[in-house]
Amino acid sequence: MTTSNILQYESKIWATADLLRGCGIKESEWPSYMMPFFALVMIESRLLRMLDEYKAEIGEEEWAEIDKEDQIELIRDKGQGYNTYIFEKNQTLKDICKNDKSFNIDFEAYLHGFDSETKDLLGVDATDGEKFLDIKGVITKLNAKKVLLGYTKEWSGIDLKPFNNSDITTLEEHIKRRWADISAETAGEQYTPDDVIGLIAEIIASKIEESDRLLKIYDCTCGGGNLLFGVEDRINEKFNRFTQTYGQDWNDALY
Known part of the structure; x- marks a missing residue:
């Protein structure tokens, strides 16, 4: 994949703001709603890519013969992040969004299934005094407007797994430049x-x-x-x- 390929996703990512506009969220607030979910799909794609690379390194057949608990231990030992839904239940954010009846419960469990460092990054258990990637606060606001499932579905459809970390952060750079145009908080980056x-x-x-x-x-x-x-x-x-x-x-x- 090339940088030009991944930049095709820029319009799709920016289109998630259409739902924010539709429920009356001010344009100046869009970055605070978009950034946590962008980080979420980036992290998930990296974990899925890591798993595929590890399977390729060991061999698909050899990997399948390893006990599930040993697989989990091997992944944890890599120290590159973890999520119980992805590695133990073989479910991604897109899978969770398919069941609207259990979505809220599954989504919360999915977020709490990350390792502690990732949860801190996303703000899964953020307190009122914390401002960095407060996905917990964003979820509360989207739930109140009854658009959480629809908004999460939009992001879950953005597949970044085929791209490496450098490509993905190049895409992030382009998105953040647009955020900088509408948010004084990011204008100095x-x-x-x-x-x-x-x-x-x-x-x-x-x-x-x-x-x-x-x-x-x-x-x-x-x-x-x-x-x-x-x-x-x-x-x-x-x-x-x-x-x-x-x-x-x-x-x-x-x-």
């Missing part, structure tokens, strides 16, 4: 050009060596994570190493 990311990623990858140790990658001013994931993708292209990314941004939230 800066974006790293793709060619600069490529150069930095190549320089860093040239300093890495093969090893069976977990490689941790940290960016103290990661913004949308485009540089952070660009470096990770380049390292993964050159080496067979487990990697874990950390970034600091938006109200000093760590993810």
Whole structure:
């Protein structure tokens, strides 16, 4: 997949705001409603892609012969995130949206099925004083307007699994630039050009060596994570190493 391919999703993602407009949510508030769900589909796609890559590495037949509990332990040991619905029940956000009668219960369980770091990132249990990706608060507001299921369905139809982390964060960069036009809160953000990311990623990858140790990658001013994931993708292209990314941004939230 190429960057041009993934940018075709920009209009589809932006179209989710039509439902927000329809229920009277102000344009200036759209980013706060869209960002948590965009993060959600990005995270899910990354977990699904990680699982497919792991199966390919081990072999589909060999993977199928591994006990379910051992599969779960192997996935957890990778340290790249977890969700009980995805890995234990083989259900995605799109699957959950198919049953409108049990949706609210299933969606809440799905969100609480993430690992603790991901739940903190999304704001699954955010308190009133927390502002970073408050998906809990957004869900409450959408429920009150009776559009939560419809809104979640719109996002669940956006399949980012075929794209790598760098491609996805390039898409995020384009979306956030549009958010910046309507929100003073994001107007001051800066974006790293793709060619600069490529150069930095190549320089860093040239300093890495093969090893069976977990490689941790940290960016103290990661913004949308485009540089952070660009470096990770380049390292993964050159080496067979487990990697874990950390970034600091938006109200000093760590993810």
